[in-house]
Amino acid sequence: MENDSTMYVGLDVHKEPVSVAYAIDAGVVESLGKIGTSKTEIERLCKRLESKASHVRVVYEAGPCVYGLFRQLVERGFEWMVCAPSLVPRKPGDRVKTDRRDAMKLARALRAGDLSAVHVPTIDNEAFRDLARAWATAREDQRQAKQRLKSFLLAHGARYMGRADWSAAHKGWLSVYSFGSAWQQLAFEEHRRTIDDRLNQCERLEAALREAVVSWRFYPVVQALQAMRGIQFLTAVGMVSELGDLSRFMHPRQLMAWFGVTPSEHSSVGKRRQGSITKTGNSYARKLLIEAAWSYRHTARIGPQVHRRHEGLPKAVVDPAWDAQVRLCQRYRKLTARGMNVGISIVAVARELVGFLWDIARLGMVSTASRRAQRA
Known part of the structure; x- marks a missing residue:
């Protein structure tokens, strides 16, 4: 191993397993096989990479596994990049896609400097973002629940004569409306209950956001x-x-x-x-x-x-x-x-x-x- 050699490593990351490919300096891109995602497997991979070159650069595409692997390997002193999947160069005529070929393509593109990195948030910023996204998801669920209830009423000819904007008058009409069939009434009550549950969830998450944001960096x-x-x-x-x-x-x-x-x-x-x-x-x-x-x-x-x-x-x-x-x-x-x-x-x-x-x-x-x- 030469002291100034650089290894370019591409990882095709999934929940299980991870495909690894590498190239040293301007050498041929080779596959290193597949590894698991446990901490022991990652540590063993790090030792193999460190034994092959003095300078290691690693890349993988942003995906559902997000940044856990990134933070784990940064601690080893590797130079890391999480790249945008939509900006990875692709040949128009390439119709064969495998995990092995994807890892080799990432290693090749990293060496050529053709990849665009995505921003990796800190642990605290990611945690606060998760809380904010939970509120946004709850609000979207509430909107969909309201739409389902309106569709249910429309399908059965139940129409509110005013503006169905969930005002006090609209909610009062919903609270006293009833169906002749017990089964339809049960479905109607479940739709209403779903809306109330989502509303309470939004209120809880909003209160948590207002409390947490005071100590947030931004x-x-x-x-x-x-x-x-x-x-x-x-x-x-x-x-x-x-x-x-x-x-x-x-x-x-x-x-x-x-x-x-x-x-x-x-x-x-x-x-x-x-x-x-x-x-x-x-x-x-x-x-x-x-x-x-x-x-x-x-x-x-x-x-x-x-x-x-x-x-x-x-x-x-x-x-x-x-x-x-x-x-x-x-x-x-x-x-x-x-x-x-x-x-x-x-x-x-x-x-x-x-x-x-x-x-x-x-x-x-x-x-x-x-x-x-x-x-x-």
Whole structure:
């Protein structure tokens, strides 16, 4: 083994087993077989890799096994990368896919520098993100449960004469409605009970989020983003938990690309053709962003809710939030006045909103750090 040799290792990771391939420097890519996922198996693999080269670089695709293997092998001093599966180069004519070939392809692409890494959150950030995703899942389950109940009532001709928006009057009507068949009544009551269960679950998780976010590292960013119109507590928590450390985005355009709101493009021979947005990156964060952008359809103003969220925030955060509201509201009116579709106009507003989010999040962290320094 030469002292300056580098080994490139590709892993095709599954629940069980893991396929391993490697190449030393510019040598041939070889398969190392399959290993288990237990700690003993991983330790044995590490020793084999360390015996073959002084410098080891390892890569595997992000997937359901997430970052446990990554953190385990970083402790061994290996240089690691978790790559984006959708950005792994693939030959158009390659129709054979096996675990062994996938591992060899990853090792080859790592050596060529053709892979794009994904951000790996810290253990605390991942734990908080799991809590935020649990709330988002519960809210989606509640929405689906409400839709199932409405479909059930519609199928049996039971129609509420007012607006079925789950107001007090609507809930009162549901509480007294009954079916002639005992079986249908039982099904109706179970649908209602499911909605109540999901509502209680959402309330428990929201209370846990409000309690946990105070001690979270990115709590200042959550507070700063709430200065924006259309971004309340749960929206800010959802965005920041998915984004993680915003300092890795050196320019707002990088954050726009992460949200997937940049236009696709196919330009050649002096002609520029732009299409719909790429929709790459995190779909849940993009959904929250688009929902927030809809609030900029109306005239710029500081309503009671936004005014309450501004209390306690530094002027350096509040002023850019107002500038964003003025600009984005005008932007929406200009686009629609030109005849642009409302949905497309909202996406354009959302893209510009990302730039303000990037700036305000940074200002929130800086202002918090400066206040801590003054106290010290």
